[in-house]
Every structure is written in C-alpha cells, then in structure tokens.
Amino acid sequence: MDALSEVFRSIHLESTNCYRLELAAPWAIGMNAFEGAVFLVVVRGSSWLQIEGIDTPMPLVGGDLVILPKGQSHTLRDSLSGNPSIAEFEQLLQADSDEAPTVLKAGGTGLPTTVMYGRFSFEPLPENPLLSALPPLLIVKGEEGRAVEWLDTTLQFMASETVTARPGAQVVINHLAGILLVQAVRAYIQNQECHDRCWLRALTDPQIGEAIHLIHRHPEQVWTAEELAERVGISRTTFFTQFRELVGEPPNKYLTRWRMQRASQILRSQRIPLSAVASSVGYESEASFSKAFKQWMGQSPGAYRQANGTAKA
Template sequence: MDPLAGLLDGARARGAFLVRACFDPPWSVRVEDEAPLTLMLPVRGDAWLVPDDGEPLRMRPGDVAMARGPAPYTVADDPQGAPRAVIHPGGRCSTPDGSSLMQSGYLGVRTWGDRTDGDAVLLIGTYQAHGEVNRRLLDALPPLFVLPSEVWDSPFTPLLAQEIVKSDPGQEVVLDRLLDLLVIAGLRAWFSRPEAEPPGWYRALGDPVVGPALRLLQNAPARPWTVARLAAEVGVSRAALARRFTDLVGEPPMTYLTGWRLALAADLLGEPDATVGAVARKVGYASPFALSAAFKRVHGVSPQEHRAAGSSGQRRPGDGAPVEVAAGPEVRQDTPKA
C-alpha cells in the first residue's frame, strides 16, 4: 500500500449526513457545521462556493467540490448574496437569526429546500466525525477546492442521485459507501492536478531513495524501525537517508513514522472489537502503556477516551487544530521500538 492509498483507505463514513438540496434563486446557505470534510455535487444549475477569506469558486453541473472544516463558508447562487439559512453542527438548519428551518424546508427523504425540481440541485455528503477521515489526509487539502467536470468523471454521481432519496433497508450503509467512493475518486483526481500542491510525502513517492523508504514505513509500521535499519533496506547511508528524507518530506523518518503509527491507531481504535493492546502491537508499540502515552501526548486524550468520543459521535479534543508530532523515546533515531 502506498502512502496515498493508506490515507484514502482511512475515509470511512459512519452514518454520514447526506442531503439533496433544491433551491430557487435567490438562495444562499451559510455552512458552520465544522465538519471535517464535505463533498458537493451540483446536478442542476450553477452555484458558488464562497470562503470567508479568498476568492469565490464557481461550481457547474458535473463538477465536484470539497470543503475541509472547521472553517465556515457559504454556498449560493450569487457570491454577493446574503445568507438565508445557516447549517450548524449535526445538520441542524436555521435562519440567520436562529429560527429553525428543518420542518419548513422538508421535501421528502433526504431532500430539503424550496421545491424538488428547483432551479439548483446539489447532492451533499458530510463526514461528521473527525475519526472518519485521516488527519494527515485533511492536512494535505486546501480549505475549499472545485474539480471541473472535464477533469472529473465518476459513475457514482448518478448512482448517488438515485440512492439518496431512498429509504430501503440498509440504505444508510449504501450511502456511506457511495460517499467514500466519491470522495476517494475526487481526492485522487485532485492530487493529480498541478495546482494541488501536494504534501512533501506525496511528492517524495517518486524519489528513488525516499519513495521506497516511505513505502516500507507505510506497509510495515510494526517493525522496530531505526534510521539505520531503514537506510540499510533502501541501500544508502544513514546520514544520506536522514538528510534526503527530511528535505523532501519535511520531517525526519522517525517523526513521520510516529505520526503514521498514531494515525493508524486512531483509525483502528474505531473498530468495535479492537483492544488497546492489539492496536499497539499492530502499529509498532510493545505495550498498551507505550501507545497510550504517545497517543495522549499527540491527541490530548487517551486511546479509550478517543474511542468513546468516536462511538458517541462527539468532536474529539484537539480535532481541527494543527498537531505537531515529535519523535518520542519510543521511536528514537536508532533504538528499537518501545
């Protein structure tokens, strides 16, 4: 598994918020839900994606847009239009003065707005919990971006349009998986664009030295890696690997490994039968205590608290804020794992 595949594999919606939004002009919706990642697919009519800071982005039918939280933004038919509705955490909708709009705009199963055949129709899917999307993936994305239809083509868009209005048994799972597939397709297309400015680890994949080293860390995080062992695997000196890896990726090899191990641990802790001990072994920590200490240092909560927050759908402490990962004693440059 390459590093991009590993990050995309972490996009797992669980009871995602999905809606078919139908509007007649003039319309403008302020989004303040703080969701980690939202996908928007215009299927009829043009729309504008307006950040609080920066230039508006136009969306046309066939395009795909994504928004990385928690920063608010506005979706409207006119970038200058005043918001007529506000979306809050959990999908709650109100007028700008706080009056509820949930019932007044209801048009049927997962359909909301003015009328079902409105001039503008958008399919919207939102990951509501931060554990559903890998933090390193989110950090690699801009706050807002739009992929035009000429560089984006997915057979899943018409399928989502059909499924989003159904209430069949198991429909929530069907929609979660469709959202995952659409997001993965969109992110893969985005990272191939010249304007994407991908992170250092993505650019480094093509390097003949650092690329293989990244794949080794990604595919076998449980191995007792040191810089010397990693350098021997890729056939260069320890000093050469450390220098080249840091220059291209932006952080030393063992710091990258710590971040990757803890990102994997955060995802694995969401599995219903996972124990802290089993997760620790899978990601390269010799004991639950070693994982718990590292996890709390980075995430601000224990693994048990992280799992409890995920199962309740709560926002975890520290989510949405930059995390600075330091190589602790469990991954010192040339010592075995703790």
C-alpha cells in the same frame, strides 16, 4: 495495498449525510461549520460559493465538484446581486421530518439549480492525517458544463439512491461519497498546487511512498532509516534527505506519529491490554509505550482509553 490506500483506510469514514438541493432563483443557503468535511456538486444550473476565510466568491457551474476538508462555514447563492434572505441549511433539515436521505427545496420561482450536498463524518482522531494535509478547498472543474466522466457516473448512482427508500441506500451513498473524496484527492495530488514538498505527493514517490507504506502496514517493526533505505533500494543519506524534503519531517518522527495515530485508534476501538497495544505499534514494554504516548498525546494510554469510551479488558 499502496500508501494512499492505507491512509484512506486509517481515517475511518463513519458516515455520510447526502442531500439533493432543488433550488429556484432567487435563493441563498447558509451552512454552518461542520466537524468533518463537506462536499457539493452542481448537477445543473450555476451558483456562487462564499467560504469563510476565503475573500473571493467562487463561481460554480454544472459539473463542478467542491470539497471543504476543514468543514468551514459557507454560503451558496444564485447570484451576487440582489439580497435574498439566507435560508439556514439546518432549518431546512428540521423542516423535513423524513430521517432518510432527502430532497430539500428552497428559493423562489426563477431559474432552477440542483446541487448534491453532503457531509463526511470521520472517526474522532487527535489528528486526521489526510484532512490535515489537504488545503481548505479542493475543486474539480467540470467539462463544458458537465461533470468529468468518473464524477458523472458516481453522481447518477448517488442521485438514484437519495430519492429512493431502498434497503441499504445509506450504505451505498457512503461508499459513493467516499469515491468522490478519493478521486478529488487524487486530482489534487496530480495538480500543480500539490508541490514537491507535499506529504500526499510523497505517497506516490516510488521510494518514499514505499517506505511510508511499510511504516503504515507494519508499525510494529523496529524500523530505522538504514533498514527502510535498504528495503526501498537507495542509500541511507539519499533516503533521509528525500524523506525529509517530501514529507516535511525525518523518518523517525513520522514513524512515531503514525504509531501514536494507530495506537489511539486501537485504544478507542479494541478491548485489549495495554501491553498488547504497545506490542502492536513497536514498543517492547508497556512502560516505554506509555511514556511515548503521554509525551505525544498529553495523557496516558489508560486515561485516553477511559476518556474515549473503551474500558480496559
């Protein structure tokens, strides 16, 4: 498994709520800030997107995919002219009693626009490494009013599942939405916006990406810069310099960060002794692990486990 795959595996996408918005001009829909990520795809028609913290409204046309990794509040509207009353998205949801993925309608009797809209919910983490590394806005532009090929195929499946009540539909939607996120991140990494000093691009570097993969895959190992440099086939000095330039911090700090990230996940999800948690993330004793965890997280492993709902085994 490559380093980027490891990162996606570690963030634990818990659920995705997906809706098909059938809109007719004039219309405007306000979406509150969401503790997760948000995506929307213009299936047909056009719209304007206004995002909190971004001054310039963004025009969207058919085939455009937008992801807001920070889940900031935003408004979709058919036009910047006129002043239709803003329909609150949460109110549209409350007006629909169906618990299954649904079609939501709003607006007047004018030109139609269809938008696939969804929200990603992740396992609560002290720091989500992927979302923290992404900018406030990701956009994949369509081609001549149509979605790019991989997006068009995914949307066809997703649209089919959102308008049916077939068993397992939500599981399918979750997987399809996850594909949208992966593909958007891939596109961002290849984009010029992700410059050389970009942790996500570091994942694709032949040597540094392999070192990150080793750290992610085996946090229990006693990794040193010398050992990692040898494993990826470059000198220690070159490795240390390139790692710091690409990742933004030295290897030992990144290793500790990942170990604490992994430890917090284990504490939340597994009923195993703290000594076993310590061993699984590379600490020889429970005491040394507890000290490091408290320095990093601001509380002891036991207190963190108790606060996050997992009792000690």
